[in-house]
Amino acid sequence: MDPPLMEAPNDFGNPLARWMHHHCKSSVVYVEFRPNQARVLQEWNNVDPIAQGPGAAERLAARDEQSGAAMRCTGFFLSVPTAPPHRIHVLTVAHALHPVFNAGFPITAAQAEWMYQPWILCEHLEQAFLDGDEQLRRFTRGHIVNISCQNDLLVIQLTQAHMAGYCEQVHWPLSVAQRFPPCTDSVMMLSWPEVGRSAATARGEISHPDRMIQYLGGRNPFGFTTRLSEVGIRSEQGSSGAPLLDGWGEVVGVLHGGNTVVSFFVGLTEIRNTLMGWGLI
Ligand SMILES: [Zn+2]
Structure with missing residues (x-):
């Protein structure tokens, strides 16, 4: 029997999803919010005081420990119409922070920035670390410039234009669609x-x-x-x-x-x- 002239059809193949995975993966970043523990604890206790009573000491001790832990989430590069120098913006969620705000106690970006240092890891430097080309995972620093305590959104602006001195490779910024796709799409x-x-x-x-x-x-x-x-x-x-x-x-x-x-x-x-x-x- 002759060998087949072309590959057998692959019903599970998904060229569009594969293309998007390849094309957009460097648009996505790992985000770490590194807290100033004393400030986070202070605001957390303001927003949600722990009442005196049985178990209060244990809850306070647990909160004390939790407030020092870095918080992590996913973010992505946002295509934004800014004038030069082109600052890079990362969009993520506000609830990645500790519960230092809520609907009754919204906070501003400046207050969030007072409590946290956001740090970003890009796909290329992660790969360099995994390949052994970097000894450590190298993050770059950003600043919280916008927060929506109603809609759970937060924007981090990176310090250097085009991430100069951090990663010179392409980080394709994602555009926000005009219309939501139909149900079942x-x-x-x-x-x-x-x-x-x-x-x-x-x-x-x-x-x-x-x-x-x-x-x-x-x-x-x-x-x-x-x-x-x-x-x-x-x-x-x-x-x-x-x-x-x-x-x-x-x-x-x-x-x-x-x-x-x-x-x-x-x-x-x-x-x-x-x-x-x-x-x-
Ligand atoms: Zn990169």
């Missing part, structure tokens, strides 16, 4: 849930475009009021902030949270309105 999420697991890619279908957060069963300790899109994709804690991409590679959501079956993304209308208010689109 396929979408893709690119996340970085923990160091060593960059470019984690998942595909799913939109199961509902517009859920109201206050009517969902999950906890909402920050009191967010944003509307959320529901997608049949599973997610995990460190993936918060991951971009949800449509078939054109444009952002249609930012991962807020999920259960074991579906995930919820900050709605496209909220993202667009918030970024417009900040002059970022």
